[in-house]
Amino acid sequence: xxNDVAATEVLEKLLPERVRGLRRLSGVPxxxxxxxxxxxxxxxxxxxxxxxxxxTSLRGLAVQPGLGLGGTVLRDGTARRIDDYASxxxxxxxxxxxxxxxxxxxxxxxxxxxxxxSVRGVLYGAVRDRGPIGDRALHAATVLAGQLQRDVEAxxxxxxxxxxxxxxxxxxxxxxxxxxxxxxxxxHRALRGEAPEPxxxxxxxxxxxxxxxxxxxxxxxxxxxxxxxxxxxxxKAYLRTAMRKLDVHTRTAAAHAARRAGVL
Numbered sequence: 001x002x003n004d005v006a007a008t009e010v011l012e013k014l015l016p017e018r019v020r021g022l023r024r025l026s027g028v029p030x031x032x033x034x035x036x037x038x039x040x041x042x043x044x045x046x047x048x049x050x051x052x053x054x055x056t057s058l059r060g061l062a063v064q065p066g067l068g069l070g071g072t073v074l075r076d077g078t079a080r081r082i083d084d085y086a087s088x089x090x091x092x093x094x095x096x097x098x099x100x101x102x103x104x105x106x107x108x109x110x111x112x113x114x115x116x117x118s119v120r121g122v123l124y125g126a127v128r129d130r131g132p133i134g135d136r137a138l139h140a141a142t143v144l145a146g147q148l149q150r151d152v153e154a155x156x157x158x159x160x161x162x163x164x165x166x167x168x169x170x171x172x173x174x175x176x177x178x179x180x181x182x183x184x185x186x187x188h189r190a191l192r193g194e195a196p197e198p199x200x201x202x203x204x205x206x207x208x209x210x211x212x213x214x215x216x217x218x219x220x221x222x223x224x225x226x227x228x229x230x231x232x233x234x235x236k237a238y239l240r241t242a243m244r245k246l247d248v249h250t251r252t253a254a255a256h257a258a259r260r261a262g263v264l
Contacts, residue, residue, distance in 0.1 A: 026137035028125035035121040057098040073110040081109040083132040169206035208242040216255040
């Protein structure tokens, strides 16, 4: 599915609840919002989620970039607050009939909802008592918009595909049957594009080899554990097994023996 379409679908599911949450968290009596759409080759904001409005005059209102408060936020991608909407000269008044005359809104803020760097929607909060909107309300809206952004982007991020080679290496760590281990080691090496092991090469497990590679460059057991995402005791167990297979008595000697055998 196209990411643009997918983002719209996710936003459409989440937006109604977030508009209700905006009204509750910010304390404003009116909250509304909408998503961007492409119509006739241009982008516009369509308001369709309302909470606390007097009527439906805002529903379906198409806001053009640069016009009104929402259009300015859509164009600039930054939150704005206007405490005397009807008289301000900082925005155009193309939508005053719905905003001022029908809904009787006096102070309004608008916050962009950005997804992967593009404004995909706008959340509004408003009052009718001619008082200013406080910083707390605007901060709550900004936090809510940021959380909505993270939720949408998380939903659009594909889950990582499992690595079959790494999974096979993990299975090898648990295999105790020598014949089966040898067969699986050959498959593992083939999948990694490595040459087959010589007949006299010690059959070290992938994790034993990984641990010895770090020993060879001077890493401590604690450092190896951190690098491989294992416990220190597990690293020690791998090294003890490798030393036994290589018929040596120290981890350093095991690294040298593995290198001579062509394992490292």
